[in-house]
Structures are given as C-alpha cells and as structure tokens.
Amino acid sequence: MIHPSRRHLVRTRELLAQDMGMAMGTFRNKKPYATEGFPAPISSDGARVLLWDGGQTAAYLAGEPVPALPAMDGPEVLLDRQEAAAELGVTPRTWDGYKTDPRLTRHVVDVCGVEHWPRSAVRAFRDARPGKQSAAGRPKGRTNAVPRGELRARVAELLDASPAVTIADVRGALGVAAATAQRVLSQLRGERIAALMEADPGLSFDQAAEQLGYPAAVRRAARDVAATAAELGA
Template identity: 30%
Template structure:
C-alpha cells in the first residue's frame, strides 16, 4: 500500500538520489539501508520505499513515521484491492481491463487502485461479481448436454430389449462427432442414468 499523497522510490530512484549507480548501491549501501528502512507494506516487484524516509536515511536523520489509518486515496496493489472488494486479485485486474472498475494508475511499473475504487467495487450489485476469494463452488458452469439425455433414453431402451446395444460408432454418426466424443456422451449418459 502507498499511503495517500506520499511520494515513493524504488531501488533505482534511491541509487539516483544517492548519486551512485544501482549496482554500486546494491553492492555498497543496500544492506545498511535495508536494515534501517522498511519497504512499504505489500510492495513486491518492485520493492518500494517512502520517499521521506529514504531522504531522511540518506541525510543521516531520524526516519519520519508513516501515516496511520486508512484513507480513500491510499493506493493498493491488486491483491490488497481484492481483499477490500472481497474478490481475487485476478478479478480486480480483469475488471480494470473490461471497464467494470476504475483502471487504476501505474507507478513503478505496476498498477495500483485507490481504496475508494476497491470499496466501490465491493458495493457494486452482484449481477456478476466474479468468483469470490476462497470460493468452494467448483461446479462446472456449462449447460447440461442434451445429447447425454437422449442417449440415456436409448441406453434404457437397449437394456429393456427394445433395440440393439448402443455403440460409439452409431452415436458418432448420428451426432456427427468423433468416436471419442461419442464415448464421452455415452459415459455421461450412463452417469446420469445411475444417479437418477
């Protein structure tokens, strides 16, 4: 999370601020810096730091504290915005692309969303809200295959001796599908018949 109104630096910005190359910064200064200055919560790839804390460290001054609490203009990662909205990070990214959510802003090579946008997404009516985080419903979202019901009827007729045995070749020819697809239809029909 990037607190509202706080400038931020990644490792390249910090090296520039210190007047050295990124490789020199990593080799000579980063270990001491990382021991003194904590990255902003939730920052990964790239790891980012509060600019005021970076400047204070480089000047040898005490680090200022970060603002506490939540503000509507705090910038959140996709995972953080998803936690606020009750959705997965991938749904947040997808909604931003399709326009059902604020597109966010880009900083340090990744996209961020305001807390207000995430809260607005959580309050949106559930016409289709995406799979919620931790959802346990793994049921298929496809419609039942009408062919399986029709083949189940023919299988029942064959069991009763009213017709010859149902074969995959016959089903493949009738529905104009491959023999393997016909075998799947027969398997579905048998499963449906055994559960009904």
C-alpha cells in the same frame, strides 16, 4: 499502501540508487535497503516492484530521524495489486481479472510504473459485485426470472466476482433450484480448470483449481467436467 499526499515522494530501486550515488549494478549487489534501520518499503509483501517513501529514505540517508507516515486508513489511500486483492478477499490472480472492469480502470493510478487503486474505488467495486445481496436469501415471492439462455452468463458473473461462490449464493442471487445451481457451477469451474491446464500443461487439476481460487470442497464435482473438456480438446 501509498498516501495520496505523498505520491510524488515515491522512490523505486532505480531512484534510490540515484539518490545514493550508486551504479545500479552495485545497488543490486549491495542491497542497501536490506540494512537494519533502513525504512521499510511502502509496497506490499510479495510486490513485484519495491517502492519506498522518499521522505523517509531521504531522512535516513541524511542521518536524521525517519518520519512516521500518515495514517493509512482513509478511503483515498492507494492500494497495489496485492492490497486490492486482500481488500476483496481474493487472490492477486483473481484481481488481475477484476482490474479490467471499467469501474476500476477509470480509477487506476500509475505510481512509478506500478498500478494502484484508491481504496474507495476498490470497495465500491466490491459492494457492486454480483451476488453481494444474496446472503439475505431470495426476496419473498420472487419467481425464477432468469431466462434459461442467460443462466450460464449470470452464474459466470457470480463466479468471476467470487471464485468460492456457493450453491446457496447462486440460488439467492438468481432464484434457481439447488440442483441447477450446482450443475452450472460445476460445468463452469470444470471448463475453466481444463482451459487453464491446456494453457499450462505442467499444472495438475488441483494446482489449476488452486490458481483459479476454487475451494477444495467444490472441486470433485468439477473434475469430471474438466476431464471431458480436456478429451474434447485433445
């Protein structure tokens, strides 16, 4: 996480090497940032690019006490890919699909070549996702108003928003029968698993389902669909 007031202080490996007067090759070999007491990165665990707070690293290199960072609980704190995914309760791979949404692209912030998003924008996107109101169930008296030709697209939106979306979620959001919700969810999941396996032949069915974020409990119904789709594409 990056506090917006300290964005200008962010340091990459390359910038740290310059600060320490090291050639990049030497920096890579010695990994001075792994030394005990060196300030921890401000990028998330598993981040592709490590980032540090320059105020902290400068103090450390000068032999001075390392200052504490500001509180990181505000709405404008910048989140990287992993942190944004965690805020939504999805995998980073799923976030990669979400981040192309215009509601997020207009808020993206480039920090030393790494995409970040304000927590407020991530939460606004989360709260506006399809199906967020489904937990309360279908409003009393609501009719099945989803045209048949739009059903797949509407269910696909729910699945995009939450790979673990349930039959109950679909019923609550769209007012369809349980059997219909199960059928369309299974079809969509199966087709997407087959497409991913075709793109990456080394993946097993379960590995592809895992990458897409589909819980084990829903995979059985999608397996036959995926097998059929694979046969048709062969």
